[in-house]
Each structure stands twice: as structure tokens, then as C-alpha cells.
Amino acid sequence: xxxxxxxxxxxxxxxxxxxxxxxxxxxxxxxxxxxxxxxxxxxxxxxxxxxxxxxxxxxxxxxxxxxxxxxxxxxxxxxxxxxxxxxxxxxxxxxxxxxxxxxxxxxxxxxxxxxxxxxxxxxxxxxxxxxxxx
Numbered sequence: 067x068x069x070x071x072x073x074x075x076x077x078x079x080x081x082x083x084x085x086x087x088x089x090x091x092x093x094x095x096x097x098x099x100x101x102x103x104x105x106x107x108x109x110x111x112x113x114x115x116x117x118x119x120x121x122x123x124x125x126x127x128x129x130x131x132x133x134x135x136x137x138x139x140x141x142x143x144x145x146x147x148x149x150x151x152x153x154x155x156x157x158x159x160x161x162x163x164x165x166x167x168x169x170x171x172x173x174x175x176x177x178x179x180x181x182x183x184x185x186x187x188x189x190x191x192x193x194x195x196x197x198x199x200x
Contacts, residue, residue, distance in 0.1 A: 071106070071165065072133045072140055076147060076156035077126035080113060090152060091129055094143065101142050103135025120154050132161075 078087055087110075095105050111128035120126070133139065140158055147156045 069134050070137060070160055071162040072135070072158055073161050074131045074133060074140070074143065074156065074158045076129055076153050078129065078152050079154055080123060080125040080127055082127065082152050086152065087127055094131065097143060097146065098131070098133055098135070098139050101135070101139030103133050103139035105131060106134055107132040123154070126154060
């Protein structure tokens with residue numbers, strides 16, 4: 067199967083100790099590596115206010131992983147997150163196709179801007195006949 071790119075974000079209970087959060091993040095990274103995926107980026111965003119209360123809590127500790135893999139590591143990761151009491155919410159999003167579309171649109175936009183800038187250069191050039199009329 068082709069390698070795909072995923073973003074996995076999870077929210078940890080705010081009452082969890084900092085050392086346990088570090089151990090959890092390390093364990094998640096090790097699980098992904100063991101299952102055959104690679105961790106591209108790991109952002110420990112920190113404590114933030116939740117959009118709505120979850121289990122009577124108004125804050126949570128956010129962590130974002132960017133993962134490249136086949137998808138089977140995601141299935142195992144989500145299975146383990148479901149049974150982990152420290153994780154109160156998680157979400158996985160496949161982002162490789164969206165990034166390809168965004169790159170195509172960016173290239174198209176840059177090409178169009180390049181064409182337009184070449185037209186402007188000829189318009190901005192002073193005309194010799196305009197100067198002789200004065």
C-alpha cells in the first residue's frame with residue numbers, strides 16, 4: 067500500500083501529571099514506529115480551554131502527531147486511545163490528498179500571477195510617443 071499522511075490529535079485529561087503526559091507521548095511515538103509508520107512531527111501544544119465541557123472539564127492538554135504510514139498503525143493507535151483513561155478525545159484526519167490539491171492550486175495561482183506580472187511590465191514601460199507630445 068502507498069504511504070499516506072495522517073494528523074492525529076488527542077486531548078489528555080488536564081489533571082494528568084506532566085511526566086505521565088511525556089511517557090504517553092513517547093509510547094504513542096514508539097507504537098507508531100513499531101507498527102511500521104513514521105512520526106513526521108510531534109507538537110505538544112499544551113493546556114488549552116476546550117470548546118465545550120467534556121466529562122465536566124473545561125481544559126485539556128492537546129497533542130498533535132503527523133504520521134506517515136499505511137493505515138494499519140492508525141487502527142492500532144485508535145484502538146489503544148479508546149481504552150486509555152488519560153485521553154478524553156482523539157481525532158485522526160488523512161491529509162495527503164488535501165495537501166496535493168492545495169499544492170496544485172498554489173502552483174496554478176503562482177503561474178497565473180507570473181503571467182500577469184509579465185503583462186504589467188510592458189504596460190508600465192514609458193512610451194516614447196507620449197513624451198514627445200508634451
